Amino acid sequence: MITPLPFDSSLFGYAVGKCMVGEEWSQSDFLEAARSFRLVYLFSEEPLPIENSPIQPIDLRLTYFKNLKRQNANSAEIHSYAGTLTENLLNLALESGVFSRFHTDPNFVNLEFEKLYQRWIEKALTQHEVLLAKNQAGLVTCSIAEHDAQIGLIAVQKDQRGKGWGKKLIQAAENFAIQKEAQTMTIATQAANLPASALYKSLGYQLIERKYIYHFWR
Structure with a gap:
C-alpha cells in the first residue's frame, strides 16, 4: 500500500x-x-x-500535454546553459516552486523545499537540461526520455514578468525537445497557479490529468 x-x-x-x-x-x-x-x-x-x-x-x-509537430522561431534571447549553479539560478529554481506543496505545506520546517529544489536544479545542470533567458531573466528545464519531453522548472524574475518571457521559455523548450527528436511535451502545475495554466492553454496544451494530492504526517 x-x-x-x-x-x-x-x-x-x-x-x-x-x-x-x-x-x-x-x-x-x-x-x-x-x-x-x-x-x-x-x-x-x-x-x-x-x-x-x-x-x-x-x-x-494538473498535467498538460502537447504533440510537438513543428519548431517555433528560434529566440536568440534564450540559450542552453552549461555553467555552474549561481545564486541567481538557485533563486529562479526556488521561485518556480512557490505554488509547490513542498512550499505551501506548513509542516515542512527543516528547509525541505529549499533542499529539494536545489537538488532539482543541480541535477538539471548536470544533465544539460537548463535553458536560460538573457540577463538571467528566466529559466526552464526540459528532460527527455525517448520521444517524450517534460518541462520541470520554469520561472521568470519578478521584475521581468509581463514581458512575454514565459511564452518564449516554453517555445525554447519545445525547440530543444524537437532537436532531440522528442515528439510530445508534458507540463505539470498546481491548480492554484492560474497564470501558468492560462499560458499553457494559450500555447496549445491540453489538460490530460487531474491528481489530488494529500500529505499524511505522523
Whole structure:
C-alpha cells in the first residue's frame, strides 16, 4: 500500500513514502500501514472522503500535454546553459516552486523545499537540461526520455514578468525537445497557479490529468 521513497527520506532526514490510492483503498488500513513513516504522499484520481484525519489535502496537480509537430522561431534571447549553479539560478529554481506543496505545506520546517529544489536544479545542470533567458531573466528545464519531453522548472524574475518571457521559455523548450527528436511535451502545475495554466492553454496544451494530492504526517 505504501512505497518507501529512499531519495526523499535521505534528503529530508526522516522516513517518507507514497501511496497511490485505488478503489480498494481503506483509510484505516492506510493509517495502520503508515505507522512506520513520518510523511506519506497520497495520490488520488478523486477527492478522498477524509474527516478528522491526519491525512490533509495539499494540492491538485494538473498535467498538460502537447504533440510537438513543428519548431517555433528560434529566440536568440534564450540559450542552453552549461555553467555552474549561481545564486541567481538557485533563486529562479526556488521561485518556480512557490505554488509547490513542498512550499505551501506548513509542516515542512527543516528547509525541505529549499533542499529539494536545489537538488532539482543541480541535477538539471548536470544533465544539460537548463535553458536560460538573457540577463538571467528566466529559466526552464526540459528532460527527455525517448520521444517524450517534460518541462520541470520554469520561472521568470519578478521584475521581468509581463514581458512575454514565459511564452518564449516554453517555445525554447519545445525547440530543444524537437532537436532531440522528442515528439510530445508534458507540463505539470498546481491548480492554484492560474497564470501558468492560462499560458499553457494559450500555447496549445491540453489538460490530460487531474491528481489530488494529500500529505499524511505522523
